[in-house]
Amino acid sequence: MPAIAFRTAIRDALDDELAADERVILFGEDVAVAGGVFATTTGLYDKYGPERVFDTPISELALAGAAFGSAVHGLRPVIEIMFGDFLTLAMDSLVNQSTKYWFLTQEQISVPLVIRSVVGAGGRFGAIHSQMPASWFMGVPGLKIVAPSTPADASALLKAAIRDDNPVLFFEHKRLYGLEGEVNGAAGRLGEAVVVREGRDITLVTAMKSVHDGLEAADELQAEGMSVEVIDLRTLRPLDLDTVVASVRKTNRIVVVEEGPLTGGWAGEVLASVVEHALGDLDDAWRIATPDTPIPYSPPLEDAFLPGPGRIAREIRARAR
Amino acid sequence: MSHVRDQPATGVLDDLDLYRRIYRQMLLIRGFEDLVQSLFLAGEVYGTTHLYSGQEAIATGVASVLEERDRVAATYRGHGHALALGVDPQKLLDEMLGRTSGVNGGRAGSMNVNSPDDRLIGSFGIVGGSIAAATGAALALGRTTGGVAVAYFGDGAMNQGYVFECLNFSQVFKLPLVLVCENNGYGEYTPYRSVTAGEICARVEVMGVPAETIDGMSVWTVRESAERAVAHARAGDGPVFVEALTYRFVGHSRSDPGAYRPDGELDRWRARDPIVVLRAQLEAEGVDAADLDEAEREMSVQLEQMRERGLAAPFPAELTAREFKD
Numbered sequence A: 001m002p003a004i005a006f007r008t009a010i011r012d013a014l015d016d017e018l019a020a021d022e023r024v025i026l027f028g029e030d031v032a033v034a035g036g037v038f039a040t041t042t043g044l045y046d047k048y049g050p051e052r053v054f055d056t057p058i059s060e061l062a063l064a065g066a067a068f069g070s071a072v073h074g075l076r077p078v079i080e081i082m083f084g085d086f087l088t089l090a091m092d093s094l095v096n097q098s099t100k101y102w103f104l105t106q107e108q109i110s111v112p113l114v115i116r117s118v119v120g121a122g123g124r125f126g127a128i129h130s131q132m133p134a135s136w137f138m139g140v141p142g143l144k145i146v147a148p149s150t151p152a153d154a155s156a157l158l159k160a161a162i163r164d165d166n167p168v169l170f171f172e173h174k175r176l177y178g179l180e181g182e183v184n185g186a187a188g189r190l191g192e193a194v195v196v197r198e199g200r201d202i203t204l205v206t207a208m209k210s211v212h213d214g215l216e217a218a219d220e221l222q223a224e225g226m227s228v229e230v231i232d233l234r235t236l237r238p239l240d241l242d243t244v245v246a247s248v249r250k251t252n253r254i255v256v257v258e259e260g261p262l263t264g265g266w267a268g269e270v271l272a273s274v275v276e277h278a279l280g281d282l283d284d285a286w287r288i289a290t291p292d293t294p295i296p297y298s299p300p301l302e303d304a305f306l307p308g309p310g311r312i313a314r315e316i317r318a319r320a321r
Numbered sequence B: 001m002s003h004v005r006d007q008p009a010t011g012v013l014d015d016l017d018l019y020r021r022i023y024r025q026m027l028l029i030r031g032f033e034d035l036v037q038s039l040f041l042a043g044e045v046y047g048t049t050h051l052y053s054g055q056e057a058i059a060t061g062v063a064s065v066l067e068e069r070d071r072v073a074a075t076y077r078g079h080g081h082a083l084a085l086g087v088d089p090q091k092l093l094d095e096m097l098g099r100t101s102g103v104n105g106g107r108a109g110s111m112n113v114n115s116p117d118d119r120l121i122g123s124f125g126i127v128g129g130s131i132a133a134a135t136g137a138a139l140a141l142g143r144t145t146g147g148v149a150v151a152y153f154g155d156g157a158m159n160q161g162y163v164f165e166c167l168n169f170s171q172v173f174k175l176p177l178v179l180v181c182e183n184n185g186y187g188e189y190t191p192y193r194s195v196t197a198g199e200i201c202a203r204v205e206v207m208g209v210p211a212e213t214i215d216g217m218s219v220w221t222v223r224e225s226a227e228r229a230v231a232h233a234r235a236g237d238g239p240v241f242v243e244a245l246t247y248r249f250v251g252h253s254r255s256d257p258g259a260y261r262p263d264g265e266l267d268r269w270r271a272r273d274p275i276v277v278l279r280a281q282l283e284a285e286g287v288d289a290a291d292l293d294e295a296e297r298e299m300s301v302q303l304e305q306m307r308e309r310g311l312a313a314p315f316p317a318e319l320t321a322r323e324f325k326d
């Protein structure tokens, strides 16, 4: 299996799903003729034509609404909201229409749509093109949130998201697009975390770009004789607590690393659940997240803002000794 | 739209000294953007930038009629909007370079610059966001100083809910708002006609808001139109809409392949370069070409000094941000 880039894994998964199911359509700003501003939809317009892949006006609310309305009338729309920061504009239809419909129709009609969106900091894009919108949506019942960290998961989970009958928010971290890895082309399963590195002394739970930072920190600590178990959540909603709790029962310590504001984030949700289910097994539990302020532009400021490998290793060293 | 003249008519520029200053202002914007671009390519400006090259006549012409009490909301393509208002070019450059001496201390970067002291409410990274900011500013200014608020935005923003909600809101309450739509023909890589139904001004006129389409490459045309618009808004007659036709001479942002431009389109617009057009007009009205050459030379010296000073400025050591005001 040749290694491909994360962005190519996304593109190929879209290609496969468009080919496999003619109900799948793809639309968004500059996704068709130009192939996406992050080059994640290259060639799909040429292959499937304007009926299935099309460029839209800069109208995020119309995109989300059109996704909802078409999803409940036989299509399986995939839309792209270029930057996750713009999800605010699409939010009403997603939150007040798409995630309510299954319930309100007495579980007669589900809403099979996927919103792909580019998220995360570190790219020097400043306060309004770098946010991690996960926590804005964590409290929305009926919504799945997928957050892959590798090309393999990007492919497998995007396919699963498109085949899923529920609204799915699919995050693509902008600093992972160039990451290469092998992809087998099979669909995965939403809602399953994975232990990406086994360890004995502490459980580190995270997602997306921070998985790689966590692994780097784990390497550094390994050299000092500390064994870190790293869990990649892969899906933030629903959360796979079984995998996390099983690990904590073994290590007795947990740190959750979230790229996103400390207050109100999913890291707090993970910790709360661990406390509920495994309090007796816990010696320590804490979060490493970003400060409760907007994201700065200047490189040294942005670097200091993010929970990188250095800070993760430092905090674990300080608390888990 | 006015046509490119073979022979400029004389007596078009009402105040030659003013237009000499406007010429320098436009040179500054163009030179600044070239400098940002070269620093971007050198890895000194980060993330992304959206340059204003080609659109200089609009920000410059509008700013030339504004008063101290007026306020402006710009877009992420906002360097020109900022410079035309008098934001210190060195501080603006230092912001792009991420330095402490930047106009926002390195917090904002290219897309989010603000400078309230220079009348710049902010540059807004969400397409259409500038319109809301200016609507609110107009609400306040109308009740306080008698100032007018100006919003810049692109053709692409015409498909955002912000536009229609704020147009109606400002018209219902007769807010002192001037809406300047910089129609450069594209939203990113997409031609605006392919995603925009009907005519832009017609959308506005149905709400009874006066609207006109003008040549955004001619700074005196922009200035005249802005004068009328500001007078209307200041008189308490409500919002005014100006669609200025223009073109960006560079890519949408740093990663733009530019493949969407039909052959020859860029060259046709370059022939209407607002700086060249104004220069021809100034010369036709008797301004010495040597004076204008000298202005250009001075500008390149100034820009080179700015580059050196900017690169020598320190980066911020740590972020000391408070979440709330006490």
Ligand SMILES: Cc1ncc(C[n+]2csc(CCOP(=O)(O)OP(=O)(O)O)c2C)c(N)n1
Pocket (backbone or CB within 6 Å): A029, A058, A060, A082, A086, A089, B077, B125, B126, B127, B153, B154, B155, B156, B157, B158, B182, B184, B186, B187, B188, B252
């Ligand atoms: C709400 C929102 N959607 C999408 C974007 C991404 N984006 C940035 S600029 C741009 C094109 C805007 O076109 P236009 O309004 O014509 O302004 P121009 O860039 O041509 O000056 C897009 C889609 C954004 N910044 N905000």
Ligand SMILES: [Mg+2]
Pocket (backbone or CB within 6 Å): B154, B155, B156, B182, B183, B184, B185, B186, B187, B188
């Ligand atoms: Mg445009």
